[in-house]
Amino acid sequence: xxxxxxxxxxxxxxxxxxxxxxxxxxxxxxxxxxxxxxxxxxxxxxxxxxxxxxxxxxxxxxxxxxxxxxxxxxxxxxxxxxxxxxxxxxxxxxxxxxxxxxxxxxxxxxxxxxxxxxxxxxxxxxxxxxxxxxxxxxxxxxxxxxxxxxxxxxxxxxxxxxxxxxxxxxxxxxxxxxxxxxxxxxxxxxxxxxxxxxxxxxxxxxxxxxxxxxxxxxxxxxxxxxxxxxxxxxxxxxxxxxxxxxxxxxxxxxxxxxxxxxxxxxxxxxxxxxxxxxxxxxxxxxxxxxxxxxxxxxxxxxxxxxxxxxxxxxxxxxxxxxxxxxxxxxxxxxxxxxxxxxxxxxxxxxxxxxxxxxxxxxxxxxxxxxxxxxxxxxxxxxxxxxxx
Numbered sequence: 087x088x089x090x091x092x093x094x095x096x097x098x099x100x101x102x103x104x105x106x107x108x109x110x111x112x113x114x115x116x117x118x119x120x121x122x123x124x125x126x127x128x129x130x131x132x133x134x135x136x137x138x139x140x141x142x143x144x145x146x147x148x149x150x151x152x153x154x155x156x157x158x159x160x161x162x163x164x165x166x167x168x169x170x171x172x173x174x175x176x177x178x179x180x181x182x183x184x185x186x187x188x189x190x191x192x193x194x195x196x197x198x199x200x201x202x203x204x205x206x207x208x209x210x211x212x213x214x215x216x217x218x219x220x221x222x223x224x225x226x227x228x229x230x231x232x233x234x235x236x237x238x239x240x241x242x243x244x245x246x247x248x249x250x251x252x253x254x255x256x257x258x259x260x261x262x263x264x265x266x267x268x269x270x271x272x273x274x275x276x277x278x279x280x281x282x283x284x285x286x287x288x289x290x291x292x293x294x295x296x297x298x299x300x301x302x303x304x305x306x307x308x309x310x311x312x313x314x315x316x317x318x319x320x321x322x323x324x325x326x327x328x329x330x331x332x333x334x335x336x337x338x339x340x341x342x343x344x345x346x347x348x349x350x351x352x353x354x355x356x357x358x359x360x361x362x363x364x365x366x367x368x369x370x371x372x373x374x375x376x377x378x379x380x381x382x383x384x385x386x387x388x389x390x391x392x393x394x395x396x397x398x399x400x401x402x403x404x405x406x407x408x409x410x411x412x413x414x415x416x417x418x419x420x421x422x423x424x425x426x427x428x429x430x431x432x433x434x435x436x437x438x439x440x441x442x443x444x445x446x447x448x449x450x451x452x453x454x455x456x457x458x459x460x461x462x463x464x465x466x467x468x469x470x471x472x473x474x
Contacts, residue, residue, distance in 0.1 A: 092152055095145035107153060114146045136302075212365030214357040220448045224354060224372070231376035235384075243377045247343065248272055248401070250378040254342010258334035260288055261314075263322040266334065272401030276334055285322055289315060299358075306356040306453075336414040340430060343382040348437040350375025355448050383434045390431045396423055 096103060099113045121139055211219055234240060252268035255276065259266035263285040265277040292311040299307030321330065333341075354372045358364040388394040398412045399405035408417070415421040421429075447453060 092148055095148040095152075098141065098145040099149060101149065103152070104156065105149075105153070107150075110146070110149055110153065114142070117142055211369075214355075214365070217449075217451065220355065223369075224351070224445060227369070227372055228351075228376050228380075231373055232380055235377055235380055240377075240381075243381075245270065246374050247378045247381050250343045250346055250374075251339045254338045254340070254346055255334055257342060257346065258321075258338035260284055261318045261321045262325065262330040262334060264330075264334065278331075280322075285318070288318060292318075304357050307358055310356065332419060336411050336419060337429075339411045340382065340386075341433060343378055344430070344433045344437050347375040347379035347382070348440060351379065351441060352444050355444060355453070379437065383437070386427075386430045386434055390427050396426055 099110070099117060101109060101113050105113075118139070121135060121142065211223070213219065235243065249268065249270055252270070252272065252274045255274040256266040256268040259274075259276045263280045263282070265281050265284055266274055268274045292315045296308050296311035299305070299311065321333070325333075350371045353375075354368045356364075356368075385394060389396060396412050397410070399410045400407040403409065407413075412426060415426055416423075
């Protein structure tokens with residue numbers, strides 16, 4: 087780094103050459119806190135804030151390295167004096183000058199200052215690039231939730247499972263352009279008429295997710311938004327009305343308990359835009375998804391092996407209620423009991439496969455290839471705009 091760059095680094099931190107290490111750290115913390123405190127300002131885009139924080143870290147590293155060089159230079163030229171001088175002037179003196187004289191006793195040398203790690207300010211379990219977190223945390227959380235489901239504490243988790251079932255009905259209705267309201271007591275009213283407000287409202291939200299991912303060069307929000315938008319268009323404009331009703335009325339409840347809970351767990355690996363504060367919330371979502379998935383998978387595994395019966399009826403009306411999901415599959419769509427058991431058994435195995443493949447991809451760090459591709463594409467686009 088040349089003198090001009092070093093001078094800019096000192097100016098950015100508000101310091102003068104020759105400052106102490108304590109002054110450097112205090113100045114860095116003060117400047118960094120000022121940027122974090124101003125994160126909510128409307129005129130400060132996330133991308134610009136990230137650039138400023140990167141510049142601040144680079145200035146800290148440059149000044150720290152300059153202080154280390156100054157300390158080493160001062161140490162090479164210092165001489166023992168006073169307390170450390172020899173008592174007898176007749177002591178023979180060396181005829182050759184040692185380029186690295188011994189340090190006076192009692193002098194404490196500060197440790198070397200290493201460049202600051204850009205991720206040092208973030209708690210390790212909240213980061214997305216930590217290999218140990220991606221490999222160790224999901225299996226440990228899954229095992230912990232499995233034990234919690236078996237314990238008496240599992241009764242307190244029943245509410246999450248009921249809501250996952252109702253959100254299964256609701257999300258299928260939203261993807262087909264119907265109004266739906268998932269209620270926590272086991273009922274989801276769905277309007278039979280198509281709603282453009284629901285369709286374009288959901289499409290707008292997906293577009294915002296894609297734009298936020300593009301601004302921060304994060305590939306997974308972009309892929310999620312594109313995939314859901316394509317699925318929404320297909321289910322709304324291509325599926326006939328009776329097939330739409332099949333998804334949100336009969337199959338989507340138990341099916342949603344499988345695929346929504348799986349998506350909750352898969353979202354643990356997805357790095358959402360900074361505004362979502364996803365580093366901490368993803369643990370909560372993984373726990374909710376795990377308790378719902380393990381509960382429904384274990385139950386239908388018992389149904390597949392004949393230990394449990396197919397759950398006819400509804401939560402509110404009981405087993406005699408003919409409006410239950412399984413009742414509709416048999417009476418309205420002609421499914422047999424074997425087809426019902428087989429469909430949810432296959433769906434459960436497919437969810438386990440998706441979890442295993444995603445876990446393997448992030449354990450092997452294959453996700454870095456996608457991030458690198460997006461970063462290169464964004465850099466090329468910026469260069470092209472600069473030339474034009």
